[in-house]
Amino acid sequence: MIDARTAPYAALLLRVTLGGVFLAHAALKLFLLTPAGTAKFLASLGLPAELAYVTMAAEIIGGIALIVGFRTRIVALALTPILLGAIVLVHGSSGFFFNNPNGGWEYPAFWIVALVAQALLVDGAYALGSSRNSDVNLNLSGISSR
Secondary structure, three states, rough: OOOOHHHHHHHHHHHHHHHHHHHHHHHHHHHHOOEEEEEEEEOOOOOOOOOHHHHHHHHHHHHHHHHOOOOOHHHHHHHHHHHHHHHHHHHHHHHOOOOOOOOHHHHHHHHHHHHHHHHHHOOOOOOOOOOHHHHHHHHOOOOOOO
């Protein structure tokens, strides 16, 4: 059963957390690995080096958009291919558990599920894109809550 009183705050918590983690991963690429190092790593995987800059921009813009609740559903779904790529190209061969050497695919897979859940929940409370959220609230109001 969905509690219509607290569901918008659950969506807010998930949205801000996802956005913050994307910003943290962008910061890792910018400040620790460096953009040039990230580009070199992607090139070593057979990908265009320029994709590193596109990925970092997507993580920054997408992270901020999620935090403020701008086009939440679209942004959450648009960020999913980055994580699918991380599973297929980087973490998949390391097994399931993320504490395996080179990190397994457990964490990026969970992150994908969280993004899809966010897309299904839409914006949540305190979102810039809350105009669409009013439709969700209207639909949830018909559900009995305890």
